[in-house]
Amino acid sequence: MRNRATAIRVVIIVWFILAVGGDVALAFGPIPPGQASDLASSESLTILLLAEIGWPIFSAVLAALFFTMVVNRTAPPTEEPSAAALRGNTRAQTAWIAGTLVVVLSLAVYGTVALAIDQPGAGVPSQASALAMPTSTSQPLEVQVIAQQWWFTYRYPTYGGIETPQLVLPVNQKIEFNVTSLDVVHSFWFYALGVKADAVPLNDNVVTATPTKIGTYRIQCAELCGLWHGNMADNTAMVVSPSDFAAWIQQETTLDAPIMKYLLPYSHTYEPSPTIYGS
Amino acid sequence: MSTPPTLARRLNEWGLLLGVIGAVIGFIIGFAVGTHAIPYSFDEDNSLGSDPGILLGYALSVVGFLAGMGFLNYPIGRLLGAKRPTEEDNAYMHGEGGGLTRYFRMTTDHKVIGLQYLVMILAFLFIGGLGAMFIRTELLTPSPTVANAQSYLTLVGLHSTLMIFMASAAIIGPFGNYFVPIMIGARNMAFPRLEALTFWLLPPAGLILLSTVFLGGFTTGWTGYAPLADQNVLGMDSYLIAFALIGMSIGLSGVNMIATIMTKRAPGLPLSRMPIFVWSVLVTSFLGALAAPALIAAVLMEVFDRSYQTTFFVPAGGGSPYLWENLFWFFGHPEVYIFVVPAFGLVMEMLPVFTRRPLWGYRVAVGGMVGIGLLSFVVWQHHLFVSGLAPSLRPFYMFSTELISVPTGIIYLVALGTLWRARTRFTVPMLFIFGFFFNFLIGGFTGVFLSDVPSDFTLHASYFVQAHFHYTIMGGEVFALMAAIVYYLPKMTGRTMDTKLLRFQFWAVFITFNGTFISLISVGILGMPRRVISYAAYLQPLNISATVFAYGLGLSMALFLGILLWEVVIKQKVAARNPWESLGVEWQVPTPVPLFNFDQVPVAWSLPYDYDTGKPAADFGPAVPAFSGA
Ligand SMILES: [Cu+2]
Ligand SMILES: [Cu+2]
Numbered sequence A: 001m002r003n004r005a006t007a008i009r010v011v012i013i014v015w016f017i018l019a020v021g022g023d024v025a026l027a028f029g030p031i032p033p034g035q036a037s038d039l040a041s042s043e044s045l046t047i048l049l050l051a052e053i054g055w056p057i058f059s060a061v062l063a064a065l066f067f068t069m070v071v072n073r074t075a076p077p078t079e080e081p082s083a084a085a086l087r088g089n090t091r092a093q094t095a096w097i098a099g100t101l102v103v104v105l106s107l108a109v110y111g112t113v114a115l116a117i118d119q120p121g122a123g124v125p126s127q128a129s130a131l132a133m134p135t136s137t138s139q140p141l142e143v144q145v146i147a148q149q150w151w152f153t154y155r156y157p158t159y160g161g162i163e164t165p166q167l168v169l170p171v172n173q174k175i176e177f178n179v180t181s182l183d184v185v186h187s188f189w190f191y192a193l194g195v196k197a198d199a200v201p202l203n204d205n206v207v208t209a210t211p212t213k214i215g216t217y218r219i220q221c222a223e224l225c226g227l228w229h230g231n232m233a234d235n236t237a238m239v240v241s242p243s244d245f246a247a248w249i250q251q252e253t254t255l256d257a258p259i260m261k262y263l264l265p266y267s268h269t270y271e272p273s274p275t276i277y278g279s
Numbered sequence B: 001m002s003t004p005p006t007l008a009r010r011l012n013e014w015g016l017l018l019g020v021i022g023a024v025i026g027f028i029i030g031f032a033v034g035t036h037a038i039p040y041s042f043d044e045d046n047s048l049g050s051d052p053g054i055l056l057g058y059a060l061s062v063v064g065f066l067a068g069m070g071f072l073n074y075p076i077g078r079l080l081g082a083k084r085p086t087e088e089d090n091a092y093m094h095g096e097g098g099g100l101t102r103y104f105r106m107t108t109d110h111k112v113i114g115l116q117y118l119v120m121i122l123a124f125l126f127i128g129g130l131g132a133m134f135i136r137t138e139l140l141t142p143s144p145t146v147a148n149a150q151s152y153l154t155l156v157g158l159h160s161t162l163m164i165f166m167a168s169a170a171i172i173g174p175f176g177n178y179f180v181p182i183m184i185g186a187r188n189m190a191f192p193r194l195e196a197l198t199f200w201l202l203p204p205a206g207l208i209l210l211s212t213v214f215l216g217g218f219t220t221g222w223t224g225y226a227p228l229a230d231q232n233v234l235g236m237d238s239y240l241i242a243f244a245l246i247g248m249s250i251g252l253s254g255v256n257m258i259a260t261i262m263t264k265r266a267p268g269l270p271l272s273r274m275p276i277f278v279w280s281v282l283v284t285s286f287l288g289a290l291a292a293p294a295l296i297a298a299v300l301m302e303v304f305d306r307s308y309q310t311t312f313f314v315p316a317g318g319g320s321p322y323l324w325e326n327l328f329w330f331f332g333h334p335e336v337y338i339f340v341v342p343a344f345g346l347v348m349e350m351l352p353v354f355t356r357r358p359l360w361g362y363r364v365a366v367g368g369m370v371g372i373g374l375l376s377f378v379v380w381q382h383h384l385f386v387s388g389l390a391p392s393l394r395p396f397y398m399f400s401t402e403l404i405s406v407p408t409g410i411i412y413l414v415a416l417g418t419l420w421r422a423r424t425r426f427t428v429p430m431l432f433i434f435g436f437f438f439n440f441l442i443g444g445f446t447g448v449f450l451s452d453v454p455s456d457f458t459l460h461a462s463y464f465v466q467a468h469f470h471y472t473i474m475g476g477e478v479f480a481l482m483a484a485i486v487y488y489l490p491k492m493t494g495r496t497m498d499t500k501l502l503r504f505q506f507w508a509v510f511i512t513f514n515g516t517f518i519s520l521i522s523v524g525i526l527g528m529p530r531r532v533i534s535y536a537a538y539l540q541p542l543n544i545s546a547t548v549f550a551y552g553l554g555l556s557m558a559l560f561l562g563i564l565l566w567e568v569v570i571k572q573k574v575a576a577r578n579p580w581e582s583l584g585v586e587w588q589v590p591t592p593v594p595l596f597n598f599d600q601v602p603v604a605w606s607l608p609y610d611y612d613t614g615k616p617a618a619d620f621g622p623a624v625p626a627f628s629g630a
Helices: A002-028 A040-070 A090-118 A241-260 B007-013 B015-037 B053-068 B075-080 B085-092 B099-104 B110-138 B151-169 B172-183 B194-202 B202-214 B235-263 B274-305 B322-353 B364-377 B380-384 B391-403 B405-419 B428-451 B453-459 B463-493 B501-526 B537-570
Strands: A140-147 A151-156 A162-164 A168-170 A175-181 A186-190 A195-199 A205-209 A217-223 A233-240
Touching: A002 A040, A040 A090, A040 A205, A040 B405, A040 B428, A040 B453, A090 B391, A090 B405, A090 B453, A140 A186, A140 A195, A151 B053, A162 A241, A162 B085, A162 B099, A168 A241, A168 B194, A175 A195, A175 B405, A195 B453, A233 A241, B007 B015, B007 B075, B053 B202, B053 B235, B053 B274, B075 B110, B099 B110, B110 B151, B110 B202, B110 B463, B110 B537, B151 B172, B151 B202, B151 B235, B151 B322, B151 B463, B172 B194, B172 B235, B172 B274, B172 B322, B172 B391, B172 B463, B194 B202, B194 B428, B202 B235, B202 B391, B235 B274, B235 B322, B274 B322, B274 B364, B322 B364, B322 B380, B322 B405, B322 B428, B364 B405, B380 B391, B391 B405, B391 B428, B391 B453, B405 B537, B428 B453, B428 B463, B428 B501, B463 B537, B501 B537
Parallel strands: A140 A175, A168 A233
Antiparallel strands: A140 A151, A151 A162, A175 A205, A186 A195, A186 A217, A217 A233
């Protein structure tokens, strides 16, 4: 039995080193999706927190499994009898259930609070028509994402509803993405900004995020939408300085001028064409 | 048999052939009626036929197949005033004296059906696994090489749908059908013909699903989201009919199991003394009976959308894609517990045998499984956190989903309590049980990240999700399946596949499985969406690693199948009568199990886990004579 006590001690020490080492490593490691927007930072923080709480519990259960199954193994010929069985130990059961319940409840409360801070009233358009031009960076600038097989188009209602194939955003300006689709269900995934929103026909799916890092990013479709779903990606989305953004808007407005009269008036959703279903 | 066989029996013996003939006739009639009689204005250019033709053709071919197999003989005969079948008829239908041929006809013996299920499950697993190998091969490079976009998506759809079919029945099919009646002291199932039907729906479902490759395939994956499904060519119809058949099989199996467990228990066996595996089957059966109808309804609505021009899911016609998403996941979430609850039950059934001590916390284990069952009906919208549907409900679904980790944690508590300070016999099934707990733990912890709405924003629909459910289904359920195959084959076939090589096979499958899916967890975190044929170049190294491990995983799974075939079918290695020294009643009845299991059903029952006293689960009294026919 001395060996067993030693074994338990070794397992506990190994677990402790693993748990602490893992948590420290997590704290210093890069946590996806990164820090390119307030939303992404908040998601990173949530993931970090879940990982920091989860890892010690995970490794403790693993250590216990390893100890009880592997260290304690025996082979039938030279069998040592099991120690007396643990009979229904109500205290241990209650403690375990109460413990998991507490962890779960605090996770749910944390998740709800984080959600309320990140996305107040998310998913629902803030008003029936497009937002007014933001007067400060904390007021949202509306950008519409229109998905169709197999690309995304963007509209800027506060700049006359111009339509562009490339997404360009001003840095440190709060953006309200209004995501909709013209045919099947897609999902607009701007990985670096932590934005993912399904594009559903006749639905306006709203997510807000403030990009905080200038750069060029990748956008892709995250919901299977047919043949070229895998190619519904774009490496040219940009977050730029406010002055570059103003210049870009100027240039796009000039480019779009001849076609503006053919575009549908801006709206939060567009009637999908019935012909795409083959009838 | 001294008396000449009657016409009905002759027909039954040729059932499989008649079934195939019936299927052909049914298809021709359905196809003709569907093509010509149903007004159809979709100008889809398809030389193979129209959607109504294919849909009705497949539906009637299944009816024809089942009629040929003899499923209608009893109800129609009784309607026309035929006498109740005699004892002798029942024994014949049960497969008496049938030898090997009874596996190829409709029989009402749950033991035959259990083995039929086992073979069918392994066939699905094998074909689905081949699909996975193709998928991984394609993903070696960031742009299409061996497949094109259409064939790749069809491959993804076939692999996933076939594996879902497999997983729906992988444990409850073979082991639930075979052992539940024995474990509860019943001579037969409550609805034996219905039980036979749940199995015979599987071969048509599998074949119809595979036939999609001749009809242009389908691009929706196993989730079949509308309105993409409306756009798809005829291959989509295969998916719809096949999935409806699986839904019926799941639901009917649930009804049969509930009725059996509730009404056919031996005298002296209250619910509170049932083996834990039977409890897991009971919970699963309620899930199946209540969830499958939602799937069948959704599939029928999609069938109507595609053939009668209804617009349940078509936004342009006033329908909503959310309706499909809700109905599908209302089925889809309980479905994942249909996969894994029987695995919990099996593992908890085997643990006492290998630790030689009682199952610790039987009551909380039952409570845990019932809790999982109840909660699994109120979590489905966690699949729709980013869908834009009812955002204000997200905190509730986050909470209910995280709550499931409490009853799931109880299963680990029971396992650890049973193992605590036990001297564990590290047999091959025990190795796989260890693998089960290890893998499912990763599956559970990855699930926490998906249940939390803010972290789900980034992880949703990525390879992280894909790896998560492979950890629970493949790492959990399929590892439990392999444990159960090694554990129960001696009882089911009288032969054993337990060899030294199997230990090597376990470590091979364990390491390659984790290598594959840890790579895929990583690509998911780094931003790779699911079901894509092209991906960003920076993800290639991890994808190569996943593919190399996946090849190893494929080989080691094939090795399992090879050992199974070699030891059991070719070498026919005879097993000991009770190789694991179990006290379970299923190991106390003779091998092969008599036709109706028990001649005298024992009256004194206890939980089969009294390893400290060595008391078997049921008191058989004097040796049981073999069944002697009528
Ligand atoms: Cu798309
Ligand atoms: Cu779910």
